[in-house]
Amino acid sequence: MKELNRTRLYFDVRIIPIRAADLRRLCNDLDNPEGTYGDSYVGRFMRTHFYQVVADKWDEYEYTPLKERESKRAEEARVWYESVTTKPTQLGRRIARVFRTSGLEATYEETLTSGYSSVRADIFIKRPGSQKPKVIIEIKAFSTEATMPSSIKDAIKVTLRRHAQFAGFLQRQ
Secondary structure, eight states: HHHHHHHHHHTTOOOOOOOHHHHHTTTTSSOTOOOOOOOHHHHHHSSSHHHHHTTTTOOOOOSOOOOOOSSHHHHHHHHHHHHTTTHHHHHHHHHHHHHHTOOOEEEEEEEESSSSSSEEEEEEOOOOTTSSOOEEEOOOOOOOOGOSHHHHHHHHHHHHOOOOOOHSSSOOO
């Protein structure tokens, strides 16, 4: 536990939820790497808490907590989300592309290597000039049946263990 906590602090690990409705219009037709989306959807994405934290601008905007809402947009997002939980690689590829559209240097399925091990980042972002110039994003897209706190906790624990090994805080087993 000590090593995992040390890893959490070393890597500044954050769990950031994002509304499926903020991704849906950007992530339609995930099987097509060149799928199109409108600039207005990118603008909406750039106003999300997720984007603000990743772009290192989170202290420049007013955060409002996520609230479950009943609307046509929310219902369409629920239906869409069920179809993408089995496509995390395509989702990561598209989100990385949206980050690039917004001006950040982003790649997907990037393998990072240290002297101790390697990790594969679902999305890897470089932020030159930032105090923390590298961001590793691990996407956790759970099906609605797998959103029990224990499932989420276990997935996060696996990610922390991999990063603890990557940093050399924990021996590979």
